[in-house]
Amino acid sequence: MQANVKVVGDTKKSFLTGNEAVTWAALAAGAEMMFGYPITPQNEVMHYWTRLAPKYGRGFLQTEDEISAGFTVCGAVQAGTKAFTATAGPGNVLMQEPFGMAEAMRLPLFAVIQQRGGPSSGTVIYSQQEVALTTYGGNGEGHRIVYSTATHQEIYDYTIKGFNTAWKYRFPTFLLGDGYQAKMREPLEMYDPEERGIEIVPTYPLLGLEGHIGENREPQHLCNIYSLEEELYDVVLRFAEEYEKISPELIEYKENQCDDADIIILSHGVVSRAADDAVKALRAQGIKAGSFRPITLRPFPQAQLREAIAKSGAKKMLIAESAYGQLDRLTKQEIYGETIKIENLFKPGVGIIDYDIINKIKSML
Amino acid sequence: MKVVATRPESLTEEKFHYCPGCTHGIIHRLIAECLDEMNLREQTIGICPVGCSVLAYDYFNFDTLEAAHGRAPAIATGVKRMLPDRCVFTYQGDGDLASIGMGEIVHASLRGENITVIFVNNTIYGMTGGQMAPTTLIGQVTTTSPYGRKVEQAGYPAKMAELLSQNEGSAYICRMAVNNPANVNRTKKAIKKAIQTQLEGKGFSMVEILSTCPTNWGLSSIEALKWLEHNMIPYYPLGEFKVKD
Ligand SMILES: Cc1ncc(C[n+]2csc(CCOP(=O)(O)OP(=O)(O)O)c2C)c(N)n1
Ligand code: SF4
Numbered sequence: 001m002q003a004n005v006k007v008v009g010d011t012k013k014s015f016l017t018g019n020e021a022v023t024w025a026a027l028a029a030g031a032e033m034m035f036g037y038p039i040t041p042q043n044e045v046m047h048y049w050t051r052l053a054p055k056y057g058r059g060f061l062q063t064e065d066e067i068s069a070g071f072t073v074c075g076a077v078q079a080g081t082k083a084f085t086a087t088a089g090p091g092n093v094l095m096q097e098p099f100g101m102a103e104a105m106r107l108p109l110f111a112v113i114q115q116r117g118g119p120s121s122g123t124v125i126y127s128q129q130e131v132a133l134t135t136y137g138g139n140g141e142g143h144r145i146v147y148s149t150a151t152h153q154e155i156y157d158y159t160i161k162g163f164n165t166a167w168k169y170r171f172p173t174f175l176l177g178d179g180y181q182a183k184m185r186e187p188l189e190m191y192d193p194e195e196r197g198i199e200i201v202p203t204y205p206l207l208g209l210e211g212h213i214g215e216n217r218e219p220q221h222l223c224n225i226y227s228l229e230e231e232l233y234d235v236v237l238r239f240a241e242e243y244e245k246i247s248p249e250l251i252e253y254k255e256n257q258c259d260d261a262d263i264i265i266l267s268h269g270v271v272s273r274a275a276d277d278a279v280k281a282l283r284a285q286g287i288k289a290g291s292f293r294p295i296t297l298r299p300f301p302q303a304q305l306r307e308a309i310a311k312s313g314a315k316k317m318l319i320a321e322s323a324y325g326q327l328d329r330l331t332k333q334e335i336y337g338e339t340i341k342i343e344n345l346f347k348p349g350v351g352i353i354d355y356d357i358i359n360k361i362k363s364m365l
Numbered sequence: 366m367k368v369v370a371t372r373p374e375s376l377t378e379e380k381f382h383y384c385p386g387c388t389h390g391i392i393h394r395l396i397a398e399c400l401d402e403m404n405l406r407e408q409t410i411g412i413c414p415v416g417c418s419v420l421a422y423d424y425f426n427f428d429t430l431e432a433a434h435g436r437a438p439a440i441a442t443g444v445k446r447m448l449p450d451r452c453v454f455t456y457q458g459d460g461d462l463a464s465i466g467m468g469e470i471v472h473a474s475l476r477g478e479n480i481t482v483i484f485v486n487n488t489i490y491g492m493t494g495g496q497m498a499p500t501t502l503i504g505q506v507t508t509t510s511p512y513g514r515k516v517e518q519a520g521y522p523a524k525m526a527e528l529l530s531q532n533e534g535s536a537y538i539c540r541m542a543v544n545n546p547a548n549v550n551r552t553k554k555a556i557k558k559a560i561q562t563q564l565e566g567k568g569f570s571m572v573e574i575l576s577t578c579p580t581n582w583g584l585s586s587i588e589a590l591k592w593l594e595h596n597m598i599p600y601y602p603l604g605e606f607k608v609k610d
Pocket of ligand 2: 581
């Protein structure tokens with residue numbers, strides 16, 4: 001594999017779909033292998049990857065379903081390969097089994113999720129209904145890192161970052177996009193990470209290591225099941241402790257004019273763009289609105305959100321999302337005890353524009 | 366004026382959404398004609414898949430439900446076991462049946478589940494934009510095998526009729542095609558035979574039907590029929606593979 005060749009060369013302005021941006025960023029980040037199964041709106045990641053990968057010596061396998069795509073990634077990363085997958089909707093549901101294994105075995109799995117409408121086959125278009133699934137899906141404790149992007153530039157940036165995060169911290173890492181971001185075109189700057197001083201975190205194998213078993217190394221027995229309650233308890237507590245320790249380094253968010261805001265709009269992903277537009281329009285009308293956007297949904301910027309509420313003295317918050325309260329529940333559990341009055345704008349599986357938010361805010365005054 | 370052909374009662378008046386030259390529509394009509402002629406419309410339950418025929422429920426004038434991708438045989442099993450006097454069939458594409466749904470179809474057959482499967486093999490994922498299917502032929506170009514399917518990379522095309530005919534639970538397994546009138550007539554007979562197998566409680570029945578996808582093959586309607594004949598039939602031979610007495 002020629003993972004180190006420069007893929008992009010000089011920084012260039014491009015006009016791409018989000019799926020194309022994922023592909024280029026994965027190549028630039030040195031991803032060596034993609035495993036995937038077709039599902040809209042993620043398909044073009046595979047289409048571009050299968051066309052481009054051979055030119056850079058990278059590999060691809062279309063598996064029989066998403067369960068297999070997730071587990072092949074689990075196998076490949078244990079072999080020391082920078083592998084990834086991309087999926088959506090019911091595919092994300094099926095991948096919860098391998099994602100859970102990645103959580104349990106601390107595997108550097110990276111997956112791109114392009115949310116579509118649910119439940120089940122739902123729509124193939126757009127939603128923000130995979131927040132609960134991506135952050136806390138599976139029979140575990142949600143020891144995952146989830147970046148929710150809002151622009152194509154971020155898709156590019158966080159795909160590169162996502163691989164690095166996964167390999168540095170060894171918690172499964174997700175880029176949470178959606179059908180709008182996947183399918184629409186937008187300008188962005190593509191670059192080779194090294195050009196920006198971004199160091200690519202090296203990969204290493206856990207299996208098939210050098211040396212002779214019994215002589216200079218022990219056989220690897222990578223465990224995913226425990227005989228005793230206490231054994232598992234120790235493992236999960238250790239994970240929780242490590243996760244909490246690294247969380248401050250990982251947390252990312254964007255705050256817009258919260259300092260003097262009377263009302264804060266909380267949203268994530270593409271909806272945050274509508275929120276920022278709404279803030280601008282509302283301010284022009286003399287309404288002091290601000291917006292807050294978690295970029296990492298896991299770990300959640302709870303201290304930063306509490307601080308935004310405290311310093312602004314805002315009495316009201318609007319949570320706007322293209323789901324029926326998934327961000328709302330996540331937020332409430334994170335800022336338990338705050339007395340700010342929370343209202344909501346829930347549009348499951350449907351887009352939200354500035355106008356929707358402006359109207360809602362006016363009705364709250 | 367003499368009426369020589371009418372819309373089968375088992376089809377609604379809804380217009381098919383299929384691309385021009387797609388043979389999904391012919392297969393829908395054959396199923397409807399068989400059910401009419403066997404007087405089964407009112408007692409039939411169809412399980413539609415996720416795939417291009419996802420909207421089949423709009424076209425069939427009897428009870429239908431839509432399964433999640435690949436799971437139609439499991440849902441059919443649940444329905445048939447609870448309503449054993451109904452005629453239950455699934456309608457599935459090759460991605461649905463031979464890829465993600467491989468487990469469900471093999472086990473439905475192993476259990477001798479008394480259902481009928483209409484398996485539409487067009488060597489490609491139609492609905493999601495022409496990706497490689499387990500049935501994609503060697504060398505065939507798809508959106509996930511842009512340089513042609515290679516054995517070293519993606520293995521061999523799945524011969525589902527041959528595979529399932531090995532199972533004791535399979536009572537009737539055949540492969541047909543709808544590329545010309547003679548084959549269409551043969552396909553119709555086979556569908557009737559499969560349904561009859563179910564009515565007699567003999568076990569699992571499946572009619573694999575070679576079908577076209579002119580859109581994702583990048584061919585005209587006529588070229589697609591020829592492509593099916595010259596490329597698919599040599600690899601996927603037609604005929605009956607299992608007929609239990
Ligand atoms: C769990 C899950 N994974 C993927 C999909 C996306 N998907 C919908 S239809 C389809 C394949 C369709 O191909 P096929 O079964 O061959 O039928 P055709 O469209 O060719 O008739 C896929 C992969 C889905 N709906 N659910
Ligand atoms: S995409 Fe292919 S299978 Fe689907 S309706 Fe069009 S021709 Fe038929």
